[in-house]
Amino acid sequence: MNRHRAGNGDWSDQHGGAHDPEELGAHALGLLDAAQSRAVEEHLAGCPACRREWEELRGMVDLLDDVPPEAFLDGPPEADLMLQRTVRQVRAEAAAQRRRRRLLLAGAAAAAVAVFLGGGVLIGRETAPPPPAVVAAPGAVQLTGGGAPGVAMTATLTPAAGWVRLTTSVKGIPPGERCYIVVVARDGSRQIAGSWLVSQGGWRDGITLDGSALVPLDQVAEVVIENEAGREFATAEV
Structure with missing residues (x-):
């Protein structure tokens, strides 16, 4: 220069x-x-x-x-x-x-500890996803039924526009049975809402299935569990 x-x-x-x-x-x-x-x-x-x-x-x-x-x-x-x-x-x-970085890191760590001790519970509550709300659908109908010895069933029927949704739980049917969930209307017509093959665990612990049928809820007379030969294991009347 x-x-x-x-x-x-x-x-x-x-x-x-x-x-x-x-x-x-x-x-x-x-x-x-x-x-x-x-x-x-x-x-x-x-x-x-x-x-x-x-x-x-x-x-x-x-x-x-x-x-x-x-x-x-x-x-x-x-x-x-x-x-x-x-x-x-x-x-x-x-x-x-490096000295400035160490001081900044120390300050940030102290602030993090203060937030953890002072607001940790609040942070945990705010960041955790809320538990799912269990609310019955408007107009849903709960049914309970039985029939054959040791067999029990429950069914929740939820109305839709001209049809019905079903959530059915069944326990006690022997393993190996091929079963159907049948919705019987008041006029005697029948709609299959679901089917399954009973397993060892399904017989002992039960099984829950979702299904639907083209029957308005106010026209449902009963829900029947039967095998492919027509043998009824359980019936739940509305």
């Missing part, structure tokens, strides 16, 4: 027109105040030689930013005084940044 920077923020001719590399290094690291940075930028705008050196310094600093301090334990060659000064500045700035 053609001028040295004096302590007042101006630049003055010294050392036969040589420039101060520490000034460029400090500016590359962002260590100058606003007035000092403006003075350097104004000089760089009119000095191609200093601008080239500035660009080289910026590229070197960008590379050094990604290198841990341990990589510089031996330091640069003694003959390269400018690089030595720049490395020292990089180390100092990196150490300061």
Whole structure:
């Protein structure tokens, strides 16, 4: 650079027109105040030689930013005084940044602990999904029935537009039976609402099935559980 920077923020001719590399290094690291940075930028705008050196310094600093301090334990060659000064500045700035990060992390951790202790229960309640509401559909009808020894059934009939939905639970039918859920209308017509093959677990623990039938709810007379041969195991009347 053609001028040295004096302590007042101006630049003055010294050392036969040589420039101060520490000034460029400090500016590359962002260590100058606003007035000092403006003075350097104004000089760089009119000095191609200093601008080239500035660009080289910026590229070197960008590379050094990604290198841990341990990589510089031996330091640069003694003959390269400018690089030595720049490395020292990089180390100092990196150490300061690490200290600032540690302080920020400590503050964030303390705040997180305070939130956990003071509002943890509230946070848990707000973030947990609400339990599903168990609400019977308007107009639904609950039926209970039986028939063959050990067989029990329940059925929930929910009205729809000209048809009916069923949720039927059955227990006690012998394993291996092929069974049907039959909706019997008041006029005697029959609609199959579902079918299944009884398993060992279904006989012992029971099974629940969903189905539907093309019968309006107010026309349903009963729900029958029977096998494919027509044997009735359970009946629930409306």
